[in-house]
Amino acid sequence: MDYEPVIGLEVHVQLATASKLFCGCPAAFGASPNSQTCPVCLGLPGTLPVLNQRAFEWGVKVALAFDCQLACVMKFDRKHYFYPDLPKGFQISQYDQPLSQHGHLDIALGPSTKRIGITRIHMEEDAGKLLHDPVQPASYVDFNRAGVPLLEIVSDPDVRSPEEAYQYLLDLKAVLGYLKVSTCNMEEGSLRCDANISLRQVGTTAFGAKIEIKNLNSFKAVKAALDHEVHRQTSLLQQGGTLAQQTRLWDAKAEATELMRTKEEASDYRYFPEPDLVPFVIDQALVERIRRELPELPAQRCARLAKAYGVSPYDAQVLTQHPSLAELFEGALRLYPHPKPVANWVMGEFLGYLNANGKEPDEVQLRPEWLAHLLEAIDKGTISGTMAKELFVDVLAHQRDPNVLIEERGLRQIVDEAALNQLAEAVIAGHPESVKDYQKGKANALMYLVGQCMRHSDGKANPRQVTEVLKKKLETA
Amino acid sequence: MAVVNQQEVEQVAFLARLALAEAEAAKLASQLDQILQYVQQLQAIPTDEVKPTSHVLALSNITRPDQRQPCVPPEDVLRLAPERHNQFFKVPKIIE
Known part of the structure; x- marks a missing residue:
């Protein structure tokens, strides 16, 4: 039965x-x-x-x-x-x-x-x-x-x-x-x-x-x-x-x-x-x-977010579960108008951090501009996506604007061509063996040289850019 | 016809945590019944047209603003406790 x-x-x-x-x-x-x-x-x-x-x-x-x-x-x-x-x-x-x-x-x-x-x-x-x-x-x-x-x-x-x-x-x-x-x-x-x-x-x-x-x-x-x-x-x-x-x-x-x-x-x-x-x-x-004073309620907000920003019904529902999440989402969008990455960061990184620390969304402050600044910094190539995730945890833990943290810690990626050229030249000059290996066709040698560039730049060089610069120099050498 | 019987008196006594001997319950049942029989004369009044009243004063909506007032100091409050443990009232352990 x-x-x-x-x-x-x-x-x-x-x-x-x-x-x-x-x-x-x-x-x-x-x-x-x-x-x-x-x-x-x-x-x-x-x-x-x-x-x-x-x-x-x-x-x-x-x-x-x-x-x-x-x-x-x-x-x-x-x-x-x-x-x-x-x-x-x-x-x-x-x-x-x-x-x-x-x-x-x-x-x-x-x-x-x-x-x-x-x-x-x-x-x-x-x-x-x-x-x-x-x-x-x-x-x-x-x-x-x-x-x-x-x-x-x-x-x-x-x-x-x-x-x-x-x-x-x-x-x-x-x-x-x-x-x-x-x-x-x-x-x-x-x-x-x-x-x-x-x-x-x-x-x-x-x-x-x-x-x-x-x-x-x-x-x-x-x-x-x-x-x-x-x-x-x-x-x-x-x-x-x-x-x-x-x-x-x-x-x-x-x-x-x-x-x-x-x-x-x-x-x-x-x-x-x-x-x-x-x-x-x-x-x-x-x-x-009192009816006039009623705020927008989760169901209404959920429908509006889905319609206004094209986020999926599931995302809209997660984002509207807590008022401060929805406020964060919409606040960040006013400064950085790209719904998909903002939604992903709010739901992935921010909720992940809250869950890991057993906190409610209103117990940890994340100002919309902090999230917007972080996403802008990734887009500009100032920091890499991986660095951004690490930095995000520090933004929450120390309650600081990511731009301030980037400056204070000198995290800014080296994107300047001249500086990268200089770095590549120094590494090439310092590792003639690896250069020979590369010219013999050993692909690993390039990875090693990229690694050396990263080390010499304290991880601040953009690895993709460094690879390009190194390749160009090694081929014309 | 009886309005209240001994069984009901015993039930109410249980809810009120009153320990009644059987003879007491019987006596109280009979006395309560007499009182209730007397009051029951009111049942003869037709009240179909009368709205139920929960309060006899012609007052409604008496409220106060949501403002804090001074509390009684814990030491004074705990003087009322049959027994105390630190800043708590101490009572026999009761698990429902």
Whole structure:
């Protein structure tokens, strides 16, 4: 019997506001433990939460970017559960009147796209952070994160494979990156993902028992965990077993999921309206103002790059995955109007450097003019292609203009005829044996003489030009 | 007819992490049921035409600008901790 996976994804994204969702504590990552708290986010009696206007507007912005229908009136609810990271014993979230519903994201699948529905995007506050002692039966709580604004983005169960899930996350992150509302850093937890997966017989429409997977620390982990679940559930079903709704934890080392708990029903959270927060009317004027402020989004930019510069759909997609890549590409093109080499350098050398160093595109500065200067220097023959690749790494590592590095290090290739003639003559005079060998027809002798020229010029002579000059001199000698 | 039974009381007690003896659960179920029966008189009021209300004040859209305010010094916050470890609250290890 054939089974198909039915996958839904829940993404939590922290908004990079200056202050928390309901109080004025900083929302920044990395402060010393429990240094960014106050009576509101600690849930002390008698305090009153007040919504952060920017978080509210950014929520609307994200909802619009995913074509969601915004609520006319949204409200907040208390979601109750006991866990030491939750100071109040409940989380302020949204239940039946969320910010927005019924959106979608078109994900790139090869040359075509697939529309993944977005069930809802709602606002909520983050919980604190727990560290578990590896030895003692103790956990340590840092409440700096408690109250940091989150958007929860819930997809429809439209995803049909681990690969689609991976692409959905990439494209979702790209949109959030363009909106500049979050750092989207999975290591720092500003982007987190849970996945739901069930299997059903191909051709049927009912859903199977839903398994929720937690502890997914990277997009690759999401894909690996879903791959694992597809195999685990398929073999279980094929052996005549049944699946029950449960939550499982991904263990990246073991490359397997393990049972965490059988899932509580939604009603166990005892949601009820948050009495300390008034309702929020999302009026048309606000929505239209924010809609006008929306930047060009990845899908639009991708289509435009392909059309305007004739880059391939695949290249356009890679270049638009992160706003700073696209900005680099277009910025360099304004100074050096040759799309193909610019695209190749951005996608080959620059992305290669980022991958090798585990960095995001906005974590390493590459000014468009630096790339343009480098490509111009190759075209002019100032430096060779090989030198350019080496120099490029130094441009990134030292954050310097390649033209400055070329001058400072005297990397400029010797292209001047007179200088090359002089160099060739000196080498010929110094190696009469090799000259004789060459005249006897030994091709290797020429290579040796070229090598000597390179050595005497500290590698600055252009080997192709040196070869020509040497040949001419040896033939007329 | 009973509005709430002992099983539901035990379930809520579990969610609230309250340890109830069986006799207590039975007693509370009966008392809660009486209270809820009394409140249930409200069900007789026709509300089909009334919009659900989540808040009784005639207020909406109360927000604050995204500005930072001073925090409570960690030393003062940690005084509230039942136990502390360096600058952390220390709690019994709970793995969900």
